[in-house]
Amino acid sequence: MxxxxxxxxxxxxxxxxxxxxxxxxxxxxxxxxxxxxxxxxxxxxxxxxxxxxxxxxxxxxxxxxxxxxxxxxxxxxxxxxxxxxxxxxxxxxxxxxxxxxxxxxxxxxxxxxxxxxxxxxxxxxxxxxxxxxxxxxxxxxxxxxxxxxGGITVYSGLRYAGMSSGQEIGVIGIGGLGHLAVQFASKLGNSVTVFTTSQDKAEFAHQLGANHVVVVPPGESPPLPTRLLDIIISTVPASLDWAAYIEYLNSDGTLTLVGVPDAPLTLPLFSLLSKRRRVMSSPIxxxxxxxxxxxxxxxxxxxxxxxxxxxxxxxxxxxxxxxxxxxxxxxxxxx
CATH class of the missing domain: 3.90.180.10 (Medium-chain alcohol dehydrogenases, catalytic domain)
Structure with a gap:
């Protein structure tokens, strides 16, 4: 045929x-x-x-x-x-x-x-x-x-980072991958914090099920954390101030990347070591x-x-x- x-x-x-x-x-x-x-x-x-x-x-x-x-x-x-x-x-x-x-x-x-x-x-x-x-x-x-x-990428990334329910989950980005990550994390019984770049995206994140939103204008670093997270999933294809995001992780917390940054990661080892934090990535x-x-x-x-x-x-x-x-x-x- x-x-x-x-x-x-x-x-x-x-x-x-x-x-x-x-x-x-x-x-x-x-x-x-x-x-x-x-x-x-x-x-x-x-x-x-x-x-x-x-x-x-x-x-x-x-x-x-x-x-x-x-x-x-x-x-x-x-x-x-x-x-x-x-x-x-x-x-x-x-x-x-x-x-x-x-x-x-x-x-x-x-x-x-x-x-x-x-x-x-x-x-x-x-x-x-x-x-x-x-x-x-x-x-x-x-x-x-x-x-x-998109769905399997964020779901697998979250699962292998240890997501279950009753946890504090962070999602960086609210685009094609991020809007699915928020839904999976929140509907499985987790409290979700979204990091996004504008107030209109913040309102959209709440509609999807996010409990908290941190607005980080493009090119800037997030503010000092007021709550710690068990997992942060980054869905954006951009280089960010990773050291600042690591500080949002609780002890034994995991940063998992499914968006591919445009430059190698730079991370302070002591911030990882002092709280036994981890960094990973995940394909589909x-x-x-x-x-x-x-x-x-x-x-x-x-x-x-x-x-x-x-x-x-x-x-x-x-x-x-x-x-x-x-x-x-x-x-x-x-x-």
Whole structure:
């Protein structure tokens, strides 16, 4: 069969029509009719070859929601007609220590959907079914895609930093990642403090469930803390006064970064040592964590705030993402 898609043919180029033959369906593969696909800043990075591993023609889209239309001979956990989702990761070795511990996202052989394959800016997607996930009935199709990237990124980052409930959680940034982090932390029974840059974002943070907000104007440092936090998650791609944020951590507190700063971190060792504080980072999540995240999102009504666009307006939608004008996740719909 031929899959009709939108692809970037050269570095930084807008997408245009492209068709390809996905090849024979392998034993564990599934073929999905695409219903919706989110647009992430990572799609832009890959189109622009910012990480040096892009290949062209490049079909973007790694927040894919669709309906199963065909299954490989060994697929048992899916059936025709199921609504499923595919995120950043398309495969791993499934045999190394990380994979066997449920950390497929940490596998040395893990492959990104739009790095090693073709993404969801298409009418169909063929992918390893073992990296496709049932979407719970209570999650709307258009809202589900961003959970598979932004949602799993913040959820996994918080969980591996030790988040449970009854804790004090800090969230730096209230954008595409941050607005989901606030929801997960607050709806799981934690007190949330948001660090943001303006008063209007502070009011929005309260609407999402934040208990406290600290306004930190761009380029400035946060004030001295009046309350200490168990975990701070940074969702912003910027360099901040990390030493000042470390002072907000309680004993055994953790700073976890899921936004990638534009410069190396500079941290005072004594501030870490004196209170046994930790710094970590986290990429997406393994398959078990993905299933848990989707279940929590369904049970507690956690969903991204999205703007939708028809698939034909992919370039216009991506330009809005480039300019940070989307509030807060962009999603392409297949008509």
């Amino acid at each position: 031929k899959i009709n898609a939108l692809a970037s043919y050269q570095t930084g180029e807008p997408v245009k029509d492209y068709s390809f033959d996905p090849g024979e369906l392998q034993d564990y593969d599934c073929l999905i009719k695409v219903l919706a696909c989110g647009i992430c800043h990572s799609d832009i990075h890959v189109i622009d070859n910012d990480w040096g591993n892009s290949r062209y023609p490049l079909v973007p889209g790694h927040e894919v929601i669709g309906e199963v239309v065909e299954l490989g001979s060994q697929v048992r956990h899916l059936k025709i007609g199921d609504r499923i989702g595919v995120g950043w990761q398309m495969s791993s070795c499934l045999q190394c220590p990380d994979c066997l511990k449920g950390n497929e996202n940490l596998c040395d052989e893990n492959q990104g959907l739009i790095i090693s394959g073709y993404g969801g800016f298409a009418d169909y997607l063929q992918v390893d079914s073992r990296f496709a996930f049932h979407i719970p009935q209570g999650i709307e199709t258009e809202a589900a895609g961003p959970l598979l990237c 999540g393994g398959r078990a964590m993905m299933v848990e995240m989707l279940s929590v999102a369904d049970r507690f009504g956690i969903k991204p705030i999205i703007e939708t666009f028809p698939m034909q307006q992919a370039n216009e939608a991506m330009q809005k993402v480039r300019e940070n004008k989307v509030r807060y996740r962009a999603v392409l719909k297949v008509s």
